Amino acid sequence: MKVHHIGYLVKNISKTEKKFLELGYEVESPTKFDEIRNIDIEFLVNGDYRVELIEPKGEESPMYPLLKRYKNTPYHLCYEVENIDEAIAELQDKHYTVIQEPNIAPCIEGKKVAFLNNISMGIIELVEM
Template sequence: MIERLNHVAIAVGDLAAAAGIYRDLLGAKVSAPQTLTEHGVRVVFVELDNTKIELITPLSDDSPIASFIEKRGNGIHHLCYEVNSIKESAKELNQQGCRILGDDKVQIGAHGKPVLFLHPAETDGILIELEEA
């Protein structure tokens, strides 16, 4: 089912500071910030040779990313793996009795592609996103 690691998402309170760490301290290629109003976040992409790190900050206090930061501070929010088909993946997961977050409607993620999030209780407390490649 999972093929590639699409990205590691890191929730941060100060996007400019976090981007600075990756650009200036770690010498990585870092995108300009992008506002994704529909998803309630502003993001910076750290472009590595084989995958991406996504630095994510909430646009408002009622975002789940804001709650995450309030509870735990800055930290890794989720891992996103690519799959061939979200519908097929959802079907396989359902057959195994694995809980998926939200209702059964396919969601469109921050990259404009179908995604789903597994309930973290199914995966050792780690939030996992699956994205259609």
């Protein structure tokens, strides 16, 4: 699987964006609101690396408890897959647990995404390309 992006949980996208820009990143797509997850998302790139900044927009966001616990931090890797259902089945055989079923990602061109967790790996995201 190819890495699509690193998900970076933040308290304030605009403040964090400035720090990434200082490190040579460029805005790939400006901040958009994901109403499904109640978060703002922005993608930045630096060469072949893509970072997704994620800002929860309130306590009802599923990302809010993670932000409260870990503060600003990378928290998932996203991998590109051809068939999300097949990839999920393969990963479940390898002891990954689905923590968010496949759903549309408005900020990734409406592609399907799913989130899984493994006790030794942590959270990963799959995006169906």
